[in-house]
Amino acid sequence: xxxxxxxxxxxxxxxxxxxxxxxxxxxxxxxxxxxxxxxxxxxxxxxxxxxxxxxxxxxxxxxxxxxxxxxxxx
Amino acid sequence: xxxxxxxxxxxxxxxxxxxxxxxxxxxxxxxxxxxxxxxxxxxxxxxxxxxxxxxxxxxxxxxxxxxxxxxxxxxxxxxxxxxxxxxxxxxxxxxxxxxxxxxxxxxxxxxxxxxxxxxxxxxxxxxxxxxxxxxxxxxxxxxxxxxxxxxxxxxxxxxxxxxxxxxxxxxxxxxxxxxxxxxxxxxxxxxxxxxxxxxxxxxxxxxxxxxxxxxxxxxxxxxxxxxxxxxxxxxxxxxxxxxxxxxxxxxxxxxxxxxxxxxxxxxxxxxxxxxxxxxxxxxxxxxxxxxxxxxxxxxxxxxxxxxxxxxxxxxxxxxxxxxxxxxxxxxxxxxxxxxxxxxxxxxxxxxxxxxxxxxxxxxxxxxxxxxxxxxxxxxxxxxxxxxxxxxxxxxxxxxxxxxxxxxxxxxxxxxxxxxxxxxxxxxxxxxxxxxxxxxxxxxxxxxxxxxxxxxxxxxxxxxxxxxxxxxxxxxxxxxxxxxxxxxxxxx
Numbered sequence: 310x311x312x313x314x315x316x317x318x319x320x321x322x323x324x325x326x327x328x329x330x331x332x333x334x335x336x337x338x339x340x341x342x343x344x345x346x347x348x349x350x351x352x353x354x355x356x357x358x359x360x361x362x363x364x365x366x367x368x369x370x371x372x373x374x375x376x377x378x379x380x381x382x383x
Numbered sequence: 384x385x386x387x388x389x390x391x392x393x394x395x396x397x398x399x400x401x402x403x404x405x406x407x408x409x410x411x412x413x414x415x416x417x418x419x420x421x422x423x424x425x426x427x428x429x430x431x432x433x434x435x436x437x438x439x440x441x442x443x444x445x446x447x448x449x450x451x452x453x454x455x456x457x458x459x460x461x462x463x464x465x466x467x468x469x470x471x472x473x474x475x476x477x478x479x480x481x482x483x484x485x486x487x488x489x490x491x492x493x494x495x496x497x498x499x500x501x502x503x504x505x506x507x508x509x510x511x512x513x514x515x516x517x518x519x520x521x522x523x524x525x526x527x528x529x530x531x532x533x534x535x536x537x538x539x540x541x542x543x544x545x546x547x548x549x550x551x552x553x554x555x556x557x558x559x560x561x562x563x564x565x566x567x568x569x570x571x572x573x574x575x576x577x578x579x580x581x582x583x584x585x586x587x588x589x590x591x592x593x594x595x596x597x598x599x600x601x602x603x604x605x606x607x608x609x610x611x612x613x614x615x616x617x618x619x620x621x622x623x624x625x626x627x628x629x630x631x632x633x634x635x636x637x638x639x640x641x642x643x644x645x646x647x648x649x650x651x652x653x654x655x656x657x658x659x660x661x662x663x664x665x666x667x668x669x670x671x672x673x674x675x676x677x678x679x680x681x682x683x684x685x686x687x688x689x690x691x692x693x694x695x696x697x698x699x700x701x702x703x704x705x706x707x708x709x710x711x712x713x714x715x716x717x718x719x720x721x722x723x724x725x726x727x728x729x730x731x732x733x734x735x736x737x738x739x740x741x742x743x744x745x746x747x748x749x750x751x752x753x754x755x756x757x758x759x760x761x762x763x764x765x766x767x768x769x770x771x772x773x774x775x776x777x778x779x780x781x782x783x784x785x786x787x788x789x790x791x792x793x794x795x796x797x798x799x800x801x802x803x804x805x806x807x808x809x810x811x812x813x814x815x816x817x818x819x820x821x822x823x824x825x826x827x828x829x830x831x832x833x834x835x836x837x838x839x840x841x842x843x844x845x846x847x848x849x850x851x852x853x854x855x856x857x858x859x860x861x862x863x864x865x866x867x868x869x870x871x872x873x874x
Contacts, residue, residue, distance in 0.1 A: 331766035355424055371670045
């Protein structure tokens with residue numbers, strides 16, 4: 310588990326920031342992005358995957374959350 | 384000399400690595416790379432923010448240096464106690480020439496060393512009582528101070544003093560801000576963690592102090608974050624932000640005050656210059672207060688124009704108009720500077736090795752003068768800094784992370800740059816090697832280099848160093864060859 314921060318990028322996408330590993334990358338896909346459910350598996354541009362517990366509503370960004378590493382390239 | 388190709392640069396790295404034992408060689412190889420602009424993630428080519436190898440000579444500082452010297456030190460109306468033995472504080476006071484306005488010793492204190500001067504008995508019995516006493520004395524002797532920060536040196540963490548409790552008690556008694564900072568030097572691999580710890584201390588002890596209080600705000604409130612006012616940098620940046628119609632409500636932390644820091648959450652936009660040392664607090668403010676932040680670069684007219692337009696894009700048309708007016712106003716002045724110095728500096732090659740920001744930020748300024756940066760590297764950068772550097776640097780140029788004294792010397796001998804820009808400790812090595820050198824850590828006691836005014840000084844300084852007649856006088860007259868004499872006679 311690691312503390313991460315998700316924020317909106319200038320281009321309108323989402324970016325993923327993991328301070329401990331200096332990892333800042335765009336999120337290419339998010340499992341749940343509905344009005345009543347947000348979160349799940351996040352796929353990053355570098356090929357890694359992280360899991361965030363789904364929330365009941367889309368949060369106000371940026372947000373710090375705990376994420377689990379599912380699969381990371383390095 | 385001509386630019387190296389990719390293969391030549393790679394073989395240069397291999398050659399330099401040859402002297403190391405197997406294990407050290409394997410480790411150092413990860414920190415040296417040939418730039419490839421097609422790479423998106425720097426992790427694929429360069430490793431950074433790792434512990435230096437024992438036995439090699441690098442120039443890193445410690446977490447205490449990052450917090451006391453860089454982030455907290457320039458906050459002028461606070462007293463920063465170097466809590467621990469006397470040396471750390473003595474060597475980190477005012478050395479970076481963080482200029483400020485005020486009467487030192489009366490209402491500003493940035494140049495004075497305050498220390499608890501630990502002795503053996505303090506290590507054995509603990510230093511909390513001493514710290515409390517120091518704070519009382521400070522309150523009596525310097526009643527105009529606006530707050531105290533306790534900068535821990537290594538022993539504090541080792542003996543487990545409770546500086547938080549002492550600080551809370553003193554804060555209540557004095558009714559001023561007292562910030563305990565757990566920046567013991569042994570934390571982390573370099574000063575970079577000290578920046579982070581200092582940012583976290585600001586977050587926990589300062590930032591929310593004025594939440595809910597009234598503040599006369601305007602829609603154009605911005606802050607300058609991560610500008611330490613070295614030689615007056617922040618002032619040179621501030622004047623044309625104000626000319627653009629923006630109101631700078633806080634400077635972090637060069638010429639900054641604790642009140643400005645407490646007011647920062649009321650800003651509309653945080654302008655971040657040194658990404659490495661203050662991105663943490665900017666990200667926090669974005670999350671907690673919804674203040675957007677942007678990185679900008681005020682080195683050289685090209686980058687200034689780019690940054691000013693991006694800053695103006697956050698605001699309404701009146702700011703955009705004034706932004707264009709500012710750019711137009713300074714353009715002829717900058718053109719005059721370039722016209723004067725570019726012919727003298729055109730085509731010269733530069734190698735840089737500085738802390739955590741300038742190795743990429745000053746590239747634009749050199750390019751404005753027609754110079755080329757052929758190698759760059761950071762003391763304590765992280766992966767995200769190299770992500771940003773790769774795009775700024777030319778293909779097949781050299782990147783070196785936490786370079787050792789030996790490596791940097793060898794690279795310079797082989798690449799033969801016309802100018803080396805690095806820190807205080809490297810200055811005399813290269814000057815004795817006969818290579819022009821500028822100390823880019825605190826601008827070689829010159830400056831400012833930020834902003835339009837700074838660029839003119841930057842260009843003059845580079846010319847003054849590179850075209851100094853002393854570089855042609857390195858061979859003593861009795862060792863000069865007969866040819867040279869004949870040429871002279873003929874002339």
